[in-house]
Amino acid sequence: MAEKVRRVELAISLVLRIGVVVSVAVIAAGLGLMFAHHGAYLPIRGHFSYKELTSKATPFPHSFASLGHSIAQGDGRGIVVLGVLILILTPILRVAVGVVSFLYEKDPPMAIVTLYVLIVLVGSFFLAGV
Amino acid sequence: MTPLDFVVSLALISVAAGVLGSLIGLGGGVVIVPVLTLLYHVDIRLAIGASIVSVIATSSGAAAAYVRERMTNLRAGMFLEIATTTGAVSGAYLTTLLPTRFLFVFFGLVLGYSSFATFRRRHADAPLTVSNDRIANYFNLHGSYYDPAEEREIAYKVVGTKPGLALMYAAGLVSALLGIGSGALKVPAMDSAMHLPMKVSSATSNFMIGVTAAASAGVYFIRGQIDPIIAAPVAAGVLLGATFGARVLGRVTSKTVRLVFVVVLVVISLEMLQKGIFP
Secondary structure: OHHHHHHHHHHHHHHHHHHHHHHHHHHHHHHHHHHHHOHHHOOOOOOOOOHHHHOOOOOOOOOHHHHHHHHHOOOHHHHHHHHHHHHHHHHHHHHHHHHHHHHHOOOHHHHHHHHHHHHHHHHHHHHOOO | OOHHHHHHHHHHHHHHHHHHHHHHOOOOHHHHHHHHHHHOOOOHHHHHHHHHHHHHHHHHHHHHHHHHOOOOOHHHHHHHHHHHHHHHHHHHHHOOOOOHHHHHHHHHHHHHHHHHHHHHOOOOOOOOOOOOOHHHHHOOOOEEEEEOOOOEEEEEOOOOHHHHHHHHHHHHHHHHHHOOOHHHHHHHHHHHHOOOOHHHHHHHHHHHHHHHHHHHHHHHHHOOOOOHHHHHHHHHHHHHHHHHHHHHHHHOOHHHHHHHHHHHHHHHHHHHHHHHHOO
């Protein structure tokens, strides 16, 4: 029993760690590109205010079509958003790994519980119209 | 302030938010939202989008360590996610039906009471050795963890799964409706209602908040609330802070974790009441 739980724990911990490392690497690369492409962002005492990037009118990708377009152009913004999406998908992936692990460890009640959570999560993305 | 100053200063604040959030099982939104709106004058919609990113970052960053060190009660966490995810999805539909001001006042009072209940248990949090809870026994939600501060293995039994599930449903609902307070209800649900040890409650809440937040993250992305220049320093800083904070939880005593949690809970409760009464 304890050993079964241990194997599920290690699998889930591994998924979380991979998700975290990959998303940080992608976000850092995107941020680097943003500053490399826009010299005005860099000076510590420049005239360019960050507020131009955090106002309501600031353009940034918020659909899969615009995200794909932005990444294809090598735009840092799109790459950062991709990294954030990897971060958002990490908990969902760890639920999926939970389902598989509980099935593999022959624990049907917990596998059903985890499967329900996975269905609700995936459903929520479709309901949002992603 | 140029974009570089903004990114560097926000990343440093985010590290602090990640340490605090991972220690007491909250998402760090309690720090990120006021900092972004009051200090940087960022639009509240973008601040809430950044808060969701910080919740997921705290959760994944800290849980990777907590799960490996067996501080998280994996089975109880996954079982209770039934209620939090259902609450989060139903909350998305109730947004238009329920008046936000009333919700802020209601949950402000609920959290005020929770902070009192959590504080009251500071002397009486010895783990249970027997449980007659049929659901907890059927799913075998009981557990044990190694406490580095006390240098011993601590076994505990779980009770009160029904009130626990009800509170978790409310936690999912409130996080979808108000964008805050998901971990604030989860920790008292596990600590007061289900009698999990305080550190296990915090680590398990940390594990669960990422899934609750992911259930509403899709909506925030499509609505354009995830601005890359805000999300990048928040995600990177919080992940770093949470990884560090996860090392702290083992060493401090349960009582310290409890007291820090109570203080933060009182602040959140007052903040909610203020938003409901003087919006």
